[in-house]
Amino acid sequence: MNQHLNANDLTTVVENDKAHIWHHLSQHAPYEKIDPRIIVEGKGMRVWDQHGKEHIDAVSGGVWTVNVGYGRESIANAVRDQLIKLNYFAQTAGSIPGSMFAEKLLQKMPGLSRVYYANSGSEANEKVFKMVRQISEKKYGGKKNKILFRDRDYHGTTITCLSASGQPQRASQYGPFTPGFVQVPHCLEYRSQFEDSENYGEQVVKATEEVILREGPDTIGLMCLEPVTAGGGVITPPDGYWEGIQNLCKKYDILLHIDEVVCGVGRTGTWFGYQHFGVKPDFVTMAKGVASGYAAISCAVTTEEVFDMFKDNSDDPLNYFRDISTFGGCTAGPAAALENINIIENEDLLSNTVEMGHYAIDQLSELQDKHAVIGQVRGKGLFLGAELVKDRSTREPMDEKMVAAVTANCMSQGVIIGMTNRSLPGLNNTLCLSPALIATKDDIDEIISSMDVALSEVFE
Numbered sequence: 001m002n003q004h005l006n007a008n009d010l011t012t013v014v015e016n017d018k019a020h021i022w023h024h025l026s027q028h029a030p031y032e033k034i035d036p037r038i039i040v041e042g043k044g045m046r047v048w049d050q051h052g053k054e055h056i057d058a059v060s061g062g063v064w065t066v067n068v069g070y071g072r073e074s075i076a077n078a079v080r081d082q083l084i085k086l087n088y089f090a091q092t093a094g095s096i097p098g099s100m101f102a103e104k105l106l107q108k109m110p111g112l113s114r115v116y117y118a119n120s121g122s123e124a125n126e127k128v129f130k131m132v133r134q135i136s137e138k139k140y141g142g143k144k145n146k147i148l149f150r151d152r153d154y155h156g157t158t159i160t161c162l163s164a165s166g167q168p169q170r171a172s173q174y175g176p177f178t179p180g181f182v183q184v185p186h187c188l189e190y191r192s193q194f195e196d197s198e199n200y201g202e203q204v205v206k207a208t209e210e211v212i213l214r215e216g217p218d219t220i221g222l223m224c225l226e227p228v229t230a231g232g233g234v235i236t237p238p239d240g241y242w243e244g245i246q247n248l249c250k251k252y253d254i255l256l257h258i259d260e261v262v263c264g265v266g267r268t269g270t271w272f273g274y275q276h277f278g279v280k281p282d283f284v285t286m287a288k289g290v291a292s293g294y295a296a297i298s299c300a301v302t303t304e305e306v307f308d309m310f311k312d313n314s315d316d317p318l319n320y321f322r323d324i325s326t327f328g329g330c331t332a333g334p335a336a337a338l339e340n341i342n343i344i345e346n347e348d349l350l351s352n353t354v355e356m357g358h359y360a361i362d363q364l365s366e367l368q369d370k371h372a373v374i375g376q377v378r379g380k381g382l383f384l385g386a387e388l389v390k391d392r393s394t395r396e397p398m399d400e401k402m403v404a405a406v407t408a409n410c411m412s413q414g415v416i417i418g419m420t421n422r423s424l425p426g427l428n429n430t431l432c433l434s435p436a437l438i439a440t441k442d443d444i445d446e447i448i449s450s451m452d453v454a455l456s457e458v459f460e
């Protein structure tokens with residue numbers, strides 16, 4: 001700590017923050033009147049702010065990241081030991097933790113065999129988009145370069161990832177965008193696009209096929225989807241959906257990319273979200289939970305079949321993936337990720353995630369019985385959403401401001417929950433929970449009872 005500060009006085013930190021920091025995803029006008037929150041310390045499921053106030057964190061660092069919880073000394077030690085040995089060398093060469101983590105990771109991903117390191121979810125997704133564009137050039141004479149993405153999904157913050165944004169409020173005002181990205185329908189039955197929702201999953205697949213046929217299958221190289229849509233409202237796909245999507249990809253020779261930036265490495269109770277649905281992806285990207293935020297790391301993982309396409313003619317100077325991520329060579333990422341995955345195994349956190357996920361959804365359902373404002377609860381593992389409505393029969397979405405009042409009320413009680421945030425016009429109405437995979441029943445009870453109080457105070 002800065003020697004000019006008293007242990008309990010972070011006034012200077014707050015002043016500096018107000019003067020110099022441009023916070024992510026934040027409207028700054030309110031900070032002219034109130035102080036920004038500074039998170040000072042974390043342990044397990046809990047964090048403390050500049051006032052020493054304790055919070056239980058039901059969103060793993062705000063954005064579903066700190067999967068193994070705060071204050072893990074074994075990860076800190078693994079990173080420290082590695083940094084002293086070798087902090088960095090470009091990934092044109094290999095590293096011990098890079099090699100060891102890839103091997104460990106791929107044990108959890110049968111059918112996939114190559115890991116490309118980068119350092120953010122957006123960047124990993126961009127790698128896949130670039131690979132697909134290069135495959136289009138190499139294999140199809142420039143055809144099959146279009147990339148399909150889904151309404152309500154999000155794939156990152158760069159201009160090209162925003163070109164694949166199914167969340168208009170994230171993309172708005174940042175165009176012009178990269179050409180060649182085409183939207184397919186969302187799969188949230190609660191907000192069905194069809195008059196009759198019977199066999200909803202199959203209907204969405206059919207509507208997706210219509211987009212493929214409209215565009216021309218010979219123009220489409222990739223379908224990029226979240227396994228469970230995260231920021232677009234915690235959308236668990238309906239029965240029949242994934243099977244149908246896999247069949248479409250096979251039928252029209254479209255590579256399948258699953259964006260596991262949120263769901264990857266345990267969040268939904270399996271190592272990867274797609275593993276709930278028997279899907280065989282050609283690409284998987286991951287970031288947030290890979291090292292639980294102890295170091296920046298993301299991975300784009302693919303098959304040997306895709307990898308081989310980039311080395312078939314070694315005399316051609318352009319016949320390889322001419323891409324680098326400078327910080328993809330930082331060794332802290334895979335060192336932290338290796339220890340992170342060891343923790344999940346040693347503490348059996350996947351089983352805990354399944355068990356606590358069931359418990360949490362039951363508790364949310366009880367809350368729904370009590371509060372008419374909860375239209376639907378949904379989720380998988382410790383990744384849960386409660387969609388708020390003005391009227392259950394019409395499903396008219398609750399105003400974003402009222403939903404924000406619920407999260408603010410929980411915050412004042414010392415419980416940090418999330419909500420869909422400036423993503424979908426008129427539909428930023430889902431409360432989100434994604435506690436660390438170490439959550440206990442007591443933790444869940446504390447979170448749910450604060451939501452109970454907040455819903456009563458805001459709506460009754």
Ligand SMILES: Cc1ncc(COP(=O)(O)O)c(C=O)c1O
Nearest residue numbers: 120121122154155156230261262
């Ligand atoms: C599904 C999904 N993909 C990609 C990203 C982008 O990741 P990053 O912010 O690390 O670039 C996010 C971020 O929230 C995400 O939710």
